[in-house]
Amino acid sequence: MLNGHSDLSLVEEVGRRGNMRESCHLKKGPWTQAEDAILVKYVKKHGEGNWNAVQKHSGLSRCGKSCRLRWANHLRPDLKKGMFTPAEERRIVELHAKLGNKWAQMAAELPGRTDNEIKNFWNTRIKRLQRAGLPIYPPDVCLQVNFSQEESHNVASMPNQDSFSSNLLQSDAFEIPHVEFENLEFNQQYFSCSPELLNIPPNTIGSSHDYGHMFPMACSPKHLQESVSNFISMPNQLTDFVCQENYDDPCKASSPYDSDFSTNDQSSFGIPPGTDALIRSNFSPSEPLSGPMNVELPSYQYSDYQQDSWVNPSVSLPLVESVDSLILSPPMKRAKSDIFTPQNSGLLEEIVYESQKLKSSKDDYSHHSSTLMLDDVANFPQKGCELESEACCDSNSPAHSAASAFSEHTPGSGSSLDEPQFVESILGCNNKNETSNRMAISGLEFLRSGQFGHDIGCVRDKPVVTDVIAALLGEDTSSDY
DNA sequence: AATAGAAACAACCGCAATTTC
DNA sequence: CGAAATTGCGGTTGTTTCTAT
Numbered sequence: 388m389l390n391g392h393s394d395l396s397l398v399e400e401v402g403r404r405g406n407m408r409e410s411c412h413l414k415k416g417p418w419t420q421a422e423d424a425i426l427v428k429y430v431k432k433h434g435e436g437n438w439n440a441v442q443k444h445s446g447l448s449r450c451g452k453s454c455r456l457r458w459a460n461h462l463r464p465d466l467k468k469g470m471f472t473p474a475e476e477r478r479i480v481e482l483h484a485k486l487g488n489k490w491a492q493m494a495a496e497l498p499g500r501t502d503n504e505i506k507n508f509w510n511t512r513i514k515r516l517q518r519a520g521l522p523i524y525p526p527d528v529c530l531q532v533n534f535s536q537e538e539s540h541n542v543a544s545m546p547n548q549d550s551f552s553s554n555l556l557q558s559d560a561f562e563i564p565h566v567e568f569e570n571l572e573f574n575q576q577y578f579s580c581s582p583e584l585l586n587i588p589p590n591t592i593g594s595s596h597d598y599g600h601m602f603p604m605a606c607s608p609k610h611l612q613e614s615v616s617n618f619i620s621m622p623n624q625l626t627d628f629v630c631q632e633n634y635d636d637p638c639k640a641s642s643p644y645d646s647d648f649s650t651n652d653q654s655s656f657g658i659p660p661g662t663d664a665l666i667r668s669n670f671s672p673s674e675p676l677s678g679p680m681n682v683e684l685p686s687y688q689y690s691d692y693q694q695d696s697w698v699n700p701s702v703s704l705p706l707v708e709s710v711d712s713l714i715l716s717p718p719m720k721r722a723k724s725d726i727f728t729p730q731n732s733g734l735l736e737e738i739v740y741e742s743q744k745l746k747s748s749k750d751d752y753s754h755h756s757s758t759l760m761l762d763d764v765a766n767f768p769q770k771g772c773e774l775e776s777e778a779c780c781d782s783n784s785p786a787h788s789a790a791s792a793f794s795e796h797t798p799g800s801g802s803s804l805d806e807p808q809f810v811e812s813i814l815g816c817n818n819k820n821e822t823s824n825r826m827a828i829s830g831l832e833f834l835r836s837g838q839f840g841h842d843i844g845c846v847r848d849k850p851v852v853t854d855v856i857a858a859l860l861g862e863d864t865s866s867d868y
Numbered sequence: 869a870a871t872a873g874a875a876a877c878a879a880c881c882g883c884a885a886t887t888t889c
Numbered sequence: 890c891g892a893a894a895t896t897g898c899g900g901t902t903g904t905t906t907c908t909a910t
Contacts (some may be wrong), residue, residue: 415880417904439895455896456879491898502898503878510900511875518874 414448418457422447426454427462460501467499471508479505484524484532 414422429445435458438451447454460466471479475497482493490502490509497505516523524532 417878437895450880451895452881452897453879459897460878488899506899507877511877514875 484528
């Protein structure tokens with residue numbers, strides 16, 4: 388590319404194109420190939436650093452900062468081009484849960500990736516998830532981070548907590564005591580779906596802003612499906628209880644775009660009337676799950692609708708009937724497929740396949756939609772097995788691979804997944820899924836604390852909550868509403 | 869085919885930390 | 890030791906590309 392060109396000729400070419408030879412007018416905007424060539428040549432000759440010298444020595448009319456950025460983000464030879472792999476995406480989510488908006492640190496752990504790249508990825512991802520009203524962090528990531536922080540908090544004089552957390556995340560080396568669940572009758576799904584809810588300190592429910600990132604609200608039906616896919620694509624993905632509740636109760640939802648939260652029933656989210664802590668709070672999805680708080684945020688993360696959603700999340704989700712994407716990928720169905728692929732392969736095709744399958748049975752499904760969800764809840768292990776079997780039998784199903792992967796992590800399950808084994812695998816009693824195990828423990832503790840009941844009390848009038856509780860307790864309530 | 873909106877990407881800006889003189 | 894220069898980081902914005910209508 389540089390053949391036949393001296394530095395000077397390149398600069399002249401750049402100058403002609405950009406009309407920027409004047410030293411007082413450093414060029415801005417997109418870099419040209421000629422400029423890139425100059426910079427590359429300069430760095431090869433002089434090495435990185437001393438970026439202000441680039442302008443002086445090469446004649447490139449770019450400020451040092453701009454040169455550095457260009458080199459770091461685009462010209463560095465060790466850069467990895469192309470989209471993030473599922474593994475990288477997963478890692479980004481984990482790192483963000485742990486570090487917050489520490490893009491440079493995150494980039495350091497993702498060889499060949501730049502902080503800018505990661506930042507852009509995260510911001511667009513956040514937008515999607517927020518628009519869809521989905522949690523920013525997959526529950527298992529919440530769990531991993533919470534647990535690692537807990538661990539590091541409990542271990543006195545830990546030399547390096549950060550690296551400790553990092554190691555935990557990387558190695559999954561959780562040391563979780565074995566727990567017997569023989570008396571556990573409630574549906575684990577709900578607690579496993581919302582581990583962070585379960586880890587919320589009792590007195591913070593309904594008033595803490597620290598957990599806002601778990602429940603970003605406001606759905607744009609148009610994007611919900613892809614967002615769901617995005618969300619589900621995370622390995623070990625389970626689903627989110629709170630969002631679930633909203634999806635499940637179209638009756639209580641007013642317009643999803645109703646922004647007048649003064650008219651909304653604040654108590655529906657366990658917030659006593661008059662409590663405006665959530666309204667005032669600096670809800671920050673960019674914060675790590677715990678640990679140091681970042682107060683700086685992209686402006687879009689403070690959107691009005693978000694606040695509305697927080698005051699009354701139930702009104703921020705669209706009517707189920709009005710949202711094709713939700714019909715195609717109904718909440719409980721989504722929950723099921725999530726649950727049945729706890730070792731999710733992360734393949735988008737799997738999600739697409741499930742959506743297509745659901746679409747094909749849409750008419751039949753919608754006929755029963757008012758009761759099916761609750762039935763699913765109550766019978767989830769059984770239906771789960773059915774779905775699992777279906778996926779296993781269908782060798783064309785992308786879920787087949789996921790199911791296989793799941794089976795691999797479920798010793799003794801083989802091709803047929805009987806209920807105890809399945810539940811066991813969900814609960815992680817095989818000691819391979821410590822995450823779920825931990826969720827279940829948290830769930831029990833949460834129930835025992837009485838906090839759950841307390842908060843539910845604020846919304847006990849709502850049939851869906853009653854039903855959810857019933858489902859948690861393993862009762863089959865097929866109340867129609 | 870035209871258009872609007874969203875997503876993806878690239879780059880700039882301001883600030884703070886670090887290094888150099 | 891302090892000021893200036895440099896570097897690094899995170900937030901934001903502008904542009905291009907893609908997609909749905």
